[in-house]
Amino acid sequence: MKTSMNTHLGSVTISSDVIASFAGGVANECFGVVGMANANMSDGFNRLVKKENLAAGVIVKNNGERLLLEFHLIVAYGVNIKTVTDNLISTVKFKVEEFTGLPVEKINIFVDGVKVID
Numbered sequence: 001m002k003t004s005m006n007t008h009l010g011s012v013t014i015s016s017d018v019i020a021s022f023a024g025g026v027a028n029e030c031f032g033v034v035g036m037a038n039a040n041m042s043d044g045f046n047r048l049v050k051k052e053n054l055a056a057g058v059i060v061k062n063n064g065e066r067l068l069l070e071f072h073l074i075v076a077y078g079v080n081i082k083t084v085t086d087n088l089i090s091t092v093k094f095k096v097e098e099f100t101g102l103p104v105e106k107i108n109i110f111v112d113g114v115k116v117i118d
Contacts, residue, residue, distance in 0.1 A: 003062045003102060014100055016060040019067065024054025026095045027071055032084035037072040037112035066105035067096065074113040085109045 004013045024036055036057025059070040069092065075084055093104045 003067070003100070005065070005102065014102075016062070017055055019060045019069075019096065019100060020055035020058040022099055023060070023069055023071075023092055023096050024056075024058045026092050027058070027073070027088055028054060030084065030088045030091055032076050032079035032081075033088065034074045034076050034115045034117065037074050037110075063105055066103050067100070068106045068108075069096070069104060070108045070110065072110045072112045074115050075111055077114050077116045081111055085111075 002013050002015050003019070004011055006012075027033055028035060036054060038056050057072045061068040061070075071088070071092075073088075075081060088109065089107045092107060096102075096104050
């Protein structure tokens with residue numbers, strides 16, 4: 001899926017994979033997030049996605065001129081999940097809107113696992 005917008009100079013098309021990779025990178029920098037889980041699991045096991053494939057834990061949907069983002073996260077054991085997700089939502093919303101120029105309508109977060117950090 002691609003997101004398009006028209007400007008006075010022409011049209012701009014952004015691939016959903018580009019937005020997903022950017023949003024996944026921003027999410028991984030947030031406190032309490034260990035990494036992304038695979039959003040398209042078929043075997044029922046939550047696996048930590050490698051840093052090179054950040055888009056695997058993010059689903060981007062285009063609702064007209066607005067974006068809907070879904071994150072599948074693995075969080076650190078012992079952190080307050082609400083605090084982590086509130087921080088992630090505000091940070092990702094701001095940075096994705098700044099990056100793409102498109103408003104983010106909604107961000108859904110699925111905590112798919114917890115990992116103990118040494």
